[in-house]
Amino acid sequence: xxxxxxxxxxxxxxxxxxxxxxxxxxxxxxxxxxxxxxxxxxxxxxxxxxxxxxxxxxxxxxxxxxxxxxxxxxxxxxxxxxxxxxxxxxxxxxxxxxxxxxxxxxxxxxxxxxxxxxxxxxxxxxxxxxxxxxxxxxxxxxxxxxxxxxxxxxxxxxxxxxxxxxxxxxxxxxxxxxxxxxxxxxxxxxxxxxxxxxxxxxxxxxxxxxxxxxxxxxxxxxxxxxxxxxxxxxxxxxxx
Amino acid sequence: xxxxxxxxxxxxxxxxxxxxxxxxxxxxxxxxxxxxxxxxxxxxxxxxxxxxxxxxxxxxxxxxxxxxxxxxxxxxxxxxxxxxxxxxxxxxxxxxxxxxxxxxxxxxxxxxxxxxxxxxxxxxxxxxxxxxxxxxxxxxxxxxxxxxxxxxxxxxxxxxxxxxxxxxxxxxxxxxxxxxxxxxxxxxxxxxxxxxxxxxxxxxxxxxxxxxxxxxxxxxxxxxxxxxxxxxxxxxxxxxxxxxxxxxxxxxxxxxxxxxxxxxxxxxxxxxxxxxxxxxxxxxxxxxxxxxxxxxxxxxxxxxxxxxxxxxxxxxxxxxx
Numbered sequence: 008x009x010x011x012x013x014x015x016x017x018x019x020x021x022x023x024x025x026x027x028x029x030x031x032x033x034x035x036x037x038x039x040x041x042x043x044x045x046x047x048x049x050x051x052x053x054x055x056x057x058x059x060x061x062x063x064x065x066x067x068x069x070x071x072x073x074x075x076x077x078x079x080x081x082x083x084x085x086x087x088x089x090x091x092x093x094x095x096x097x098x099x100x101x102x103x104x105x106x107x108x109x110x111x112x113x114x115x116x117x118x119x120x121x122x123x124x125x126x127x128x129x130x131x132x133x134x135x136x137x138x139x140x141x142x143x144x145x146x147x148x149x150x151x152x153x154x155x156x157x158x159x160x161x162x163x164x165x166x167x168x169x170x171x172x173x174x175x176x177x178x179x180x181x182x183x184x185x186x187x188x189x190x191x192x193x194x195x196x197x198x199x200x201x202x203x204x205x206x207x208x209x210x211x212x213x214x215x216x217x218x219x220x221x222x223x224x225x226x227x228x229x230x231x232x233x234x235x236x237x238x239x240x241x242x243x244x245x246x247x
Numbered sequence: 248x249x250x251x252x253x254x255x256x257x258x259x260x261x262x263x264x265x266x267x268x269x270x271x272x273x274x275x276x277x278x279x280x281x282x283x284x285x286x287x288x289x290x291x292x293x294x295x296x297x298x299x300x301x302x303x304x305x306x307x308x309x310x311x312x313x314x315x316x317x318x319x320x321x322x323x324x325x326x327x328x329x330x331x332x333x334x335x336x337x338x339x340x341x342x343x344x345x346x347x348x349x350x351x352x353x354x355x356x357x358x359x360x361x362x363x364x365x366x367x368x369x370x371x372x373x374x375x376x377x378x379x380x381x382x383x384x385x386x387x388x389x390x391x392x393x394x395x396x397x398x399x400x401x402x403x404x405x406x407x408x409x410x411x412x413x414x415x416x417x418x419x420x421x422x423x424x425x426x427x428x429x430x431x432x433x434x435x436x437x438x439x440x441x442x443x444x445x446x447x448x449x450x451x452x453x454x455x456x457x458x459x460x461x462x463x464x465x466x467x468x469x470x471x472x473x474x475x476x477x478x479x480x481x482x483x484x485x486x487x488x489x490x491x492x493x494x495x496x497x498x499x500x501x502x503x504x505x506x507x508x509x510x511x512x513x514x515x516x517x518x519x520x521x522x523x524x525x526x527x528x529x530x531x532x533x534x535x536x537x538x539x540x541x542x543x544x545x546x547x548x549x550x551x552x553x554x555x556x557x558x559x560x561x562x563x564x565x566x567x568x
Contacts, residue, residue: 009347009350010347010348012347013344013347013348014348016344017333017336017340017344017347020336020340020344021333021335021336024335024336024340025335086331086332086334087329087331087332088331088333089331090292090297090329090331091325091327091331091392093296093297094295094296094320094323094325095320095345095348095349096317096318096320096321096348096349096350097317097320097348098317245296245298245299246298246299
């Protein structure tokens with residue numbers, strides 16, 4: 008665990024020493040804010056409900072998370088520090104977890120900085136705090152899965168740009184695949200499989216204020232699966 | 248101590264190391280020499296646990312690198328060829344991360360960082376960002392990283408590239424002193440470096456060991472011939488190639504020129520002492536021949552092949568095959 012934290016600490020230091028992390032987080036806050044207040048006209052609608060705000064999170068995460076994870080492995084390879092990391096006494100699991108933790112922390116920080124939005128809204132009317140908590144929990148869980156996917160793609164990519172594009176595309180497919188399902192109609196086997204696959208389908212119940220253990224299990228197992236794939240990839244490289 | 252037994256390593260379909268065995272003792276500096284692509288870096292990557300061997304074994308202090316890579320990594324300090332630095336960290340933050348990774352804590356940690364900073368001459372740039380450092384300081388920061396935890400094994404891939412002559416002398420002195428108590432393996436393509444710091448040298452060519460030994464003795468071992476530089480004075484007949492061919496056992500005449508009237512300089516190749524006729528040394532044979540032919544020997548010197556010549560000879564022979 009000490010090693011995992013050492014890796015995460017180094018990552019976060021690098022992130023905060025460079026302007027990229029600040030820019031990405033600022034961009035996220037600006038976009039979600041503009042969407043809520045100007046595009047959807049939060050004040051004009053006159054409803055103290057943030058469902059609108061949380062409903063765009065799955066799509067926004069498709070861009071936020073890749074922007075935070077693209078550097079992860081691709082940058083290490085460019086700098087040659089990949090060789091340092093793999094010759095320091097870390098196990099592959101510790102490396103993967105440390106990097107996951109730091110990217111997840113940044114994403115969670117971005118989300119934490121949205122708190123003024125519900126706080127400001129709560130001054131306008133009565134709010135369901137429990138619902139808000141599940142909405143945040145849903146976003147955090149989806150973030151965990153998305154960060155694991157972004158990290159994995161970064162570990163395969165040759166450079167940051169391809170890591171970013173690859174992760175955006177992969178996440179968009181996973182988020183939008185339930186729209187395809189709704190075209191097909193809700194009954195069929197294919198449709199329910201596509202729904203099951205979708206990152207946003209599992210998010211829906213959270214955004215309605217419901218915590219379903221199946222959705223919880225989906226996000227956690229997706230995160231674990233991709234962390235495992237990353238670690239496996241690192242080990243496999245040593246043999247080739 | 249490091250031991251390699253019949254180490255082989257292939258990437259994809261290409262075999263980069265084709266059965267290399269050697270032992271590097273504690274308290275020695277072993278130099279790996281060879282042209283690009285000879286397998287130096289690959290051997291180092293296996294010894295640092297970055298790659299696993301395709302076959303054969305690599306033991307670091309008796310630990311097999313593919314069985315317990317973490318234990319091996321804990322013992323090894325490694326400076327890769329492309330210095331692994333995080334550009335957006337300061338030297339202090341960078342060494343702090345390495346100290347974390349090495350599990351250094353408390354007073355031990357502070358003194359380790361202080362020692363590495365002092366011996367690599369980094370105190371002036373300690374608070375600077377790595378991206379703002381000159382190439383020499385970057386190289387030294389990389390070296391500080393490698394020696395931070397005072398490892399018993401030190402593996403340095405071309406440690407003096409990018410340094411100016413003064414820095415090279417400092418760093419070589421540092422490596423030499425580290426070599427007194429540790430096992431140091433370094434790779435280089437600078438031959439003087441091998442002569443300056445290595446107690447043993449291994450010349451690699453196309454993934455195989457072409458020669459090994461102390462830098463001074465390695466020449467004798469592989470030459471297969473003795474080179475003799477001669478200056479001869481002849482009062483009457485000129486010295487020509489035909490006359491030189493009278494030397495018993497002569498292999499070839501590398502050069503012959505008239506220096507001044509009546510004085511000739513020549514370089515000749517003789518068979519090595521063991522196979523020369525009558526077990527006489529080559530110099531003896533040449534001297535006796537000169538006396539018998541009424542020539543005065545002004546100079547007679549047995550010439551050692553320089554490492555450069557050995558290197559070129561060995562590695563080109565490899566290419567020709």
